[in-house]
Amino acid sequence: MVKFGYTILYVEDVEKAITFYENAFGFSRKFVTPENDYGELSTGETTISFASKKLASQNLSDGFIESSLEDKPFAIELGFITDNVGELVQMATSFGAVLVSEPKQKPWGQIVAYIRDLNGFLIEICTAIPE
CATH class of the missing domain: 3.10.180.10 (2,3-Dihydroxybiphenyl 1,2-Dioxygenase, domain 1)
Structure with missing residues (x-):
């Protein structure tokens, strides 16, 4: 296992x-x-x-290739699920995260936004995928 x-x-x-x-x-x-x-x-x-x-x-x-806000993000992301995407994006950016993409509703109903952390790593902030 x-x-x-x-x-x-x-x-x-x-x-x-x-x-x-x-x-x-x-x-x-x-x-x-x-x-x-x-x-x-x-x-x-x-x-x-x-x-x-x-x-x-x-x-x-x-x-290794270092992550940096000056470069494009790697082709990988961390995904954090929350009930309030906008609120979490606002909280993260207030502590220095960089907004990449405002919250948007996807055709399947999920709300998704993207930010980068202080080291340039990409983070998806989203609601759970509706069942």
Whole structure:
């Protein structure tokens, strides 16, 4: 059996990233190393984690493409489901997120908006898909 445990985002400042997600989305801090080079948020069954770029470089000797607000986002996103997309977008942008796309209703009834976090990672904020 395989279980999806976590997604790790490589960031410049783990503490700053954790604090942003706590403030912008209401997640709680699960764990941060004493060196502040790795941390996790309690987000449900699957954890969002953060590793410093320095730690990531130690693990990936050939390097990696860094996320940045100056570049286009990667072809991946984090998806957060909420009952009030507009309110959560407003909260996140008040803590420094960058608005990519205002909330829009999709033909299947779901409301979807896109933002980028402080490190340039793409986040979809949406309602649940109607049954």
